[in-house]
Amino acid sequence: MTLTTDPSTATALGPAPHLTTELPGPIARQIIARDEAVTSPSLTRVYPLVVRRAHGCVIEDVDANRFLDFNAGIAVTAAGHTHPAVNAAIHAQVDDLLHYCSSDFYLPVYADLCERLVALAPMPDARVFLSNSGTEAVEAALKLARHRTGRPNAIAFFGAFHGRSLGSLSLTASKARQRAGFGILTPGSFHAPFFDPYDDTALTGAGYIEQVLFKKLTDPSDVAAIFVEPIQGEGGYIVPPTGWLADLRRLCDEHGIVLVMDEVQSGVGRTGTMWASEHEGVQPDIMCIGKGLASGMPLAGIVARSEVMDWEPGGHGSTFGGNPVACAAAVATLDLVESELAANAKAVGEHLLTALGSLAETWPMIGQVRGRGLMIGIDLPDHDTAAAVELACYEHGLLVLTCGERSIRLAPPLVVSTEQADTAVEILDNVLGAMP
Known part of the structure; x- marks a missing residue:
């Protein structure tokens, strides 16, 4: 398709590849x-x-x-x-305001972005918390799920990458070196196999959680959340089959568990829809977003059902999360993603x-x-x-x-x-x- 504003071809840099020196130069x-x-x-x-x-x-x-x-x-x-539209939004915001803490004060562009994200959310009646990075978004989701349920444990998947801070690293199971030398991580973290694209008969996902984890390692009444990437990113860009995510939704509904979709890598139009979960029509309780949200400015966050995001004032915050310049870039990015x-x-x-x-x-x-x-x-x-x-x-x-x-x-x-x-x-x- 031909984009209305196409910086990939209308570029002063010239075509690529174009190599003029040995590498590195x-x-x-x-x-x-x-x-x-x-x-x-x-x-x-x-x-x-x-x-x-x-x-x-x-x-x-x-x-x-x-x-x-x-x-x-x-x-x-x-x-x-x-992108010229994103750059223009950044420059306009820079001329007005670089920073004021959105956890303590009100900012028009913060409200603009949160309204937009609520309108685009894959779940009804949502609320938004903004942070700086994907790992912060996952930490917020983990805290919120524990707060909502009063339960200590969380389940994620082998191959998953959810971040590198201690809470999110406890859910990450991508590479052993990412955990090496850091001692005891957040207790109560369990893992199940993600879908195996070479063996669709293997016990994975909801089946493994029900038949192994719930029977041998953690009672479902102790599980606050299941964290899942709708398309596993660092694990190999693995697309689970139709019904695999829906089974997780069913399992969470049966046991009062919060379903967290980590869309940090898969969200904001990357898979051809605004959110990858939309391909299956499976609604999360909490969604983690980041990476492409502001086209290069540091911005991330969580979008959650209002009844789930019920923590009290002061329960969570961020000095730089929802920085006005990053929010302006995000609004411009969402305009472009939605339109084309x-x-x-x-x-x-x-x-x-x-x-x-x-x-x-x-x-x-x-x-x-x-x-x-x-x-x-x-x-x-x-x-x-x-x-x-x-x-x-x-x-x-x-x-x-x-x-x-x-x-x-x-x-x-x-x-x-x-x-x-x-x-x-x-x-x-x-x-x-x-x-x-």
Whole structure:
């Protein structure tokens, strides 16, 4: 489809890929050396990219090399990099007010955004709490579920990523190194298998919770919440089958458990609808949002049913959550997603899935191609192969990331064109053809 305002093609940066130096280039190498001398060793820089500027789906590094961005800063720049409408909203708000604490005072743009999110919520009669990051949103959801139910325990899924602070990390079960050395996390956290795309007969989800967890590890009367990603992100971009999420909804209803949908990565139009849960028509009690919400400004939050969000004044707050500049960017982003970007994600995503399906017929090393909208995973034989493809794509001017144990994820900005999608598939074709 042709977007009304299409920064992916109307860009001063020029087309991508366009590589003019070895990678990394000389200026990039200098900055990398400076960075590595002073920054935390916990940061995992997957390839030596040093970004100078970006527009639409094009990244330019400090040596003037241009890359096609198919990770969007980990699914963050929903409206594309430096979208003119988002930039205009940011600049207008900056001229009026940079910050005033929304936990203690009232801000027009905060109310504007919360009204908008309530109108777009997948559940009726909702309320909103805004924070800065996805992990804060998950922490808020965990606190709220415990407060609502008076129960201590929570259930999440193997492969899940819900954040890195202690409460959210207790729910995360993505990589052991994310937990290593941090001692006892939040007690009362249990995990069940997520849907297995290679074995649809395996006991997972609601069935495992009922038959194993509820019988052997935690009585349902002690469970405050079940946390689930409607499409598992860091676990491999896994799409559960129709009915899998509905079974979790049934289970929660039967036992008075709060169903929390973590849409931090899958929400805001990425899967072709505003929220990924809409594909199944399953309504959460609490929804966590973030990443693409403000197209690059730090903003996240929870949207919950009013009867669930019943904590008293002072029960939770955030100094910077709902910052007015971030809220202005979010309102502009939602305008774009509603008017055209969700539809573009659906159309280009379907185009990509078809093209990648053909690629899988050419290269048997591809185990599966799966996804919805612009949240697409490609399974490869093992982690080393996925990491090699990730690096080779960078060397060919395409920015992708791995996820799960052996997957490549494609999550470009929602302004991506079919032409750019075809370029990405062509690069992947060349890279896979060069794999040993």
